Amino acid sequence: MRIDGYRCWGALALIACAAGCAGNGDGLNANGQPITAGSSPTGTVTADLQSIEENVFTPICSKCHIGASAPEGLELDAAHAYDDLVGVPSVEEPNLDRVNPGNPDLSYMVLKIEGAAGIEGAQMPFGETPLPQSTIDAIRQWISNGAPNVPAAAAAAEARGFAVKSFVPLDKSIVNAPLKRILVAFTHELDASLINETTLTLERIGGPEVDADSAMTAPGAERILVSGAPAEHNPAVLLITPGTPLGSGVYRVTLRGSGGGALADLNARTLGSDISFVFTVEPAP
Amino acid sequence: MIGRLARFARYCLALSLCFGAYAVEAEPYLAVQFGFKCNQCHVNPTGGGLRTTFADVLAQTVIPNQQLATGLDNWTGQLGPYVRAGGDLRFDAQVTQVPEAPSVQEFSLEQTRVYLEANVIPDRFLAYVDEQVAPGGALNREAYVLYWSASHDWYLKAGQMYLPFGLRLQDQTAFILTSTGINMTTPDQGVEFGWERGAWDAQFALSNGTAGGAVKSDGKEASLNVAYVQSVWRLGVAANNNDQAAGSKSAFGIFGGLRTGPVSWLAQAEVTDDHSIVNAEGRQFATLLEANWLIARGNNLKITDEFLNPNRAVPNGEETRWSLVYEFTPIQFAQIRAGFRRNDGIPQDNAEHARLYFIELHGYF
Numbered sequence: 001m002r003i004d005g006y007r008c009w010g011a012l013a014l015i016a017c018a019a020g021c022a023g024n025g026d027g028l029n030a031n032g033q034p035i036t037a038g039s040s041p042t043g044t045v046t047a048d049l050q051s052i053e054e055n056v057f058t059p060i061c062s063k064c065h066i067g068a069s070a071p072e073g074l075e076l077d078a079a080h081a082y083d084d085l086v087g088v089p090s091v092e093e094p095n096l097d098r099v100n101p102g103n104p105d106l107s108y109m110v111l112k113i114e115g116a117a118g119i120e121g122a123q124m125p126f127g128e129t130p131l132p133q134s135t136i137d138a139i140r141q142w143i144s145n146g147a148p149n150v151p152a153a154a155a156a157a158e159a160r161g162f163a164v165k166s167f168v169p170l171d172k173s174i175v176n177a178p179l180k181r182i183l184v185a186f187t188h189e190l191d192a193s194l195i196n197e198t199t200l201t202l203e204r205i206g207g208p209e210v211d212a213d214s215a216m217t218a219p220g221a222e223r224i225l226v227s228g229a230p231a232e233h234n235p236a237v238l239l240i241t242p243g244t245p246l247g248s249g250v251y252r253v254t255l256r257g258s259g260g261g262a263l264a265d266l267n268a269r270t271l272g273s274d275i276s277f278v279f280t281v282e283p284a285p
Numbered sequence: 286m287i288g289r290l291a292r293f294a295r296y297c298l299a300l301s302l303c304f305g306a307y308a309v310e311a312e313p314y315l316a317v318q319f320g321f322k323c324n325q326c327h328v329n330p331t332g333g334g335l336r337t338t339f340a341d342v343l344a345q346t347v348i349p350n351q352q353l354a355t356g357l358d359n360w361t362g363q364l365g366p367y368v369r370a371g372g373d374l375r376f377d378a379q380v381t382q383v384p385e386a387p388s389v390q391e392f393s394l395e396q397t398r399v400y401l402e403a404n405v406i407p408d409r410f411l412a413y414v415d416e417q418v419a420p421g422g423a424l425n426r427e428a429y430v431l432y433w434s435a436s437h438d439w440y441l442k443a444g445q446m447y448l449p450f451g452l453r454l455q456d457q458t459a460f461i462l463t464s465t466g467i468n469m470t471t472p473d474q475g476v477e478f479g480w481e482r483g484a485w486d487a488q489f490a491l492s493n494g495t496a497g498g499a500v501k502s503d504g505k506e507a508s509l510n511v512a513y514v515q516s517v518w519r520l521g522v523a524a525n526n527n528d529q530a531a532g533s534k535s536a537f538g539i540f541g542g543l544r545t546g547p548v549s550w551l552a553q554a555e556v557t558d559d560h561s562i563v564n565a566e567g568r569q570f571a572t573l574l575e576a577n578w579l580i581a582r583g584n585n586l587k588i589t590d591e592f593l594n595p596n597r598a599v600p601n602g603e604e605t606r607w608s609l610v611y612e613f614t615p616i617q618f619a620q621i622r623a624g625f626r627r628n629d630g631i632p633q634d635n636a637e638h639a640r641l642y643f644i645e646l647h648g649y650f
Contacts, residue, residue, distance in 0.1 A: 020572065020592035023603035025631030032595060032602040032631055059634065067559040067567050068529040069466035069506070073498015077562060091498055092424065120424040121417065122396075126470065127458035129381045129389045129639070 031059045045134065047141035049082060049149055056135060057081050060125050074098070082149045085109060092120040101147040104140040113139070162265040163187045164255070164275050171277040172212040176284045178245030182226075182253060189235040191264050195228040199256040199263050202226045202242060208282055210250040215278045220252065252278045313452050314577040314587070315348075317542035317549040320516030322486045323453070328369075328402050330440060330479050331488055331510070332453040333469060334415045334427060335371040335400035336649075338362065344649070345617040350583025353616045360618070360650060367407070371400040371650055379643035384635040394420050395645070409433050426472050442477040449477070449488040449510035451523045451540040451553050452573070460593040460606065461553050464571040465536040467525060471496035473506060486521075487511040494527040502530035518543045523555070532561030551575040556597075570594040583614040587624075604630040604637055620647040 029035050031054065045055045057065075057076040065076040072091040074084050085099040090108035100106040108119070113131050115123030123130060142148075168183040169175045182202070203220030210218070225243040230236075240253065256262050257271025264270040313332065316323060323332035326340035336344065338361045345352055345359050362369040375395040382388045397419035403412045415427035429444025447453070450467040462468035475492025487510065494506030505528060512521030523538040538555030552574050559567025575589040591606040610624030622645040630637025 020594075020603060020605060022605045022629035022637075023601040023631050025633050026601045028599065028602055028631055028633065030631075030633040032599075032634065034599055059636065064463050064466065064470075066562055067466065068494060068504075068527040068531060068534040068561040069471060069496050070498070071466070071471045071496050073495045073501070079562075093422075115420070117421075119421040121421055121470075123420070127456075128636070129383065132386070 033058075045138040047138045047145060049142065049147075052139055052142060053078050053081060056131065056139070060128070060131075064126065086147050086149070093118075099143055099147050102144060104143040107143050110136070110140060110143065161187075162267075162269040162271060164271065167253070167277055169279040172279065174280045174282055177247050177281045178284075179281050180241070180245045182240040182242075183231075184238040184240065184253075184255065186236045186238065186265070189266055190230060190238055191266055191268070192230050192235070194261065194263050195238070196261075199261060200226065200228045200238075200240065201254045201256075202240065203252045203254070204246075205250045205252055205278070208248050208250065208280055210280075212250060212278050212280060215250045215252055216276060224251070246281050248281050248283045250278060250280050252276055312455050313542065314549045314551055314575065314585075317519065317544055317551060318577065318579065319343075320514075320544070322481065322514050324481060324486075328400075328411070328413060329415075329427070329447070330431075330442075330481065331447065331449045331477075333447060333455075334398075335369065335402055335413070336362070338369075341371075341650070348583065349614045349617045349619075350581075351616060362402075362650065367404045369402045369404070372648075373398045374648045375645055377643050377645045379641060382640040384638050386635065396420075398426070408437075409435070426469065438480070438482045440479045440481070442479070443475075445472050445474045446477060446490070446492075447472050448490055448492060448506070448508045448525070449523070450508055450525055450536065451510065451521070451538045451555065452551055454573075459573060460571040460591045460604070461538070461555055461573045464557050464569045464593060465525065465538075465555060466496065466534070467508070467536070473497065475506070484514050485511070486514050494529055504528040504530060504533075512540075529561055532559070534559040534561055534567065547579045549577045549579070551577075568597040570597055585612040585614075586610075587612060602631055604628065618648060618650050620649070621645070622647060 025032075027034060045051050058078060061076040064071055065074050067075065070076075074091075075081070076084070086097075086101060088098050090096050090098050093108050096106060096108040096111070098107065098109045104110045111119050112124045113136055115130060125131070163186065165185045165187055167185070169179070202224040204222040204224060205215040205218050206221055224246070226240050227243075228238055228240045231239050253276065255271065255275040257273050257275055262270040313323075315321075316326070316332075324330040326337055326343070327333060328335040328337060341361045342359060362371050364370050374397045377393045377395050378391075379393060380388055380390045396417060398415060398417045400416075401414045405412060410430070410432050412430050413427065414425070417424040417426055425445065427444070427446050429442050429446050431440055431442045433440045447469050448467045450465055451461065453469070454462060456462075457468045457470050473492035473494065473496055475490055477488055477490040480487040488508070490508040492506045492508070493500050494504060495501070506525065508523075508525045510521065510523045512519055518541065520541040521539070523536070523540065525536040527534040534557070536555055536557040538553055540551075540553035542552075543550045552572075554572045555570070557567060557569040557571070561567070570593070572592045573589065575587065578586040578588075580586055587608070587610040589606070589608045593604045595602055595604065606626060606628050608624055608626045610622055612620060612622045614620045622643075624643055626641040628637055628639045
């Protein structure tokens, strides 16, 4: 009887040791990480690596696939996911890459999350409900896009290709003299080696009285010597500096976007066509 | 006083029932219930996989509610004088509910595994294979050779194996198994030395530390598991260190079992520090407490409480799981399990609030 009493004490001690409550989540994002540590998942998975990491890999997969003992050596935390997935043969099915860029049907990770015939072992995520079809579709689309290792905005830019986003002064705008610098912003980084006097030209069309609309196609009266270089902290921005600050007049900037030696990004994608814009510089009041 | 404590314990048990629990498929409770070491019932001295002849007989004569007559013959897994086989099949019908998401109802073949043992030198030297054959394609889990000393005081194992660390539960999603990453989905290749003298049950393993992945460095994983086993209670400690190029991962645990009348208790607590993870996210703490109430022969009620702190450096992120499972073994080698699992975690993560209802048919031999 006394032994039974000790056992009861032991059992109660075990209960006390194991008792615990779920956290209230204060100060954490939906992945259980401190809010200050990074962006929060949106809950809607889009076809880019950042979204897939925030909504799938980090909160679901990396519960197991993390650290030195990650199953099959596959770590799916943000620091390792891309390098462990893209172009890496699967351990379970070495004939297939875990992620085969451009080929979701030949990507073993897709087969595992779909529970497709031919996989070895269990459907992922292990022991949990299968991923929603919308999430699987987003992952498939990311792979179909080539599995780029870029966030959503850059991925969208990749999809759009290389283009001019904006310029300063704006097209057909009026600014005061003297104008010392012109800015052109591209969707992503420009290949600086292509900036030269044939790909970048600045012409004075005439005096301030010239109509800006007609200046777009009018022959240039005077070519202005300029230098161009990417901005120091943003290589997607081209800084154009005239040899001397621009006085009053109507000016036209032309960026050569097609043909040999045209302006292009680091992946040799050109603008596709020449880009021009005009602006008027008026004497300072 | 003792009576009041006993009533309080029963009250706690009743409260647990009211609040639901979770579907752990742990088998170590049988070892606690009978006062055995793992190797009494499993060919693998650390538990899991092919059952011994003793366990096959136990499964036919003691565990089921009733034994269907099979004449004079009992299944012992013996295919020939030197070869034995066994297997497990689990088929589920389950409903999973996650807040703000459609519920998922499915039939699911959870697992089919076959085991083969070749006793090339009876009682001394064997070759063993544990193969998962479904769902999906075949997947090798264990494949090793094992040498026993003449007195069965110690053994040496080499090949691919599950690593020893604490309680070897059947539910591989238990917090204490995912926290360390040491479970039956992550066998590793290496060698293991076991010491089984008297009440001691100890193992030391040295392995690649890649959990089946490619070897990327000279680092190795060392696992130590030591338990003292008595007929009514057992207490053990476990330690693991995985030294890899990206950083080391270490885990320490304490575990035990206790039989109080018809109730068998299992408990484990562990801390994990994974320095191979960026931002020190690998500092975890996990516990498990499980009660198995043998209501009548072939009828077991299992209640489990789990706790996980996924990052000890960050407050308010704790998770819990409760389960309630009824296990009915009407005849030998067939078990029906019905259960409910309740997860709770931070409010902003719906997945941490999943509810699972299931009925499972478990066939084993």
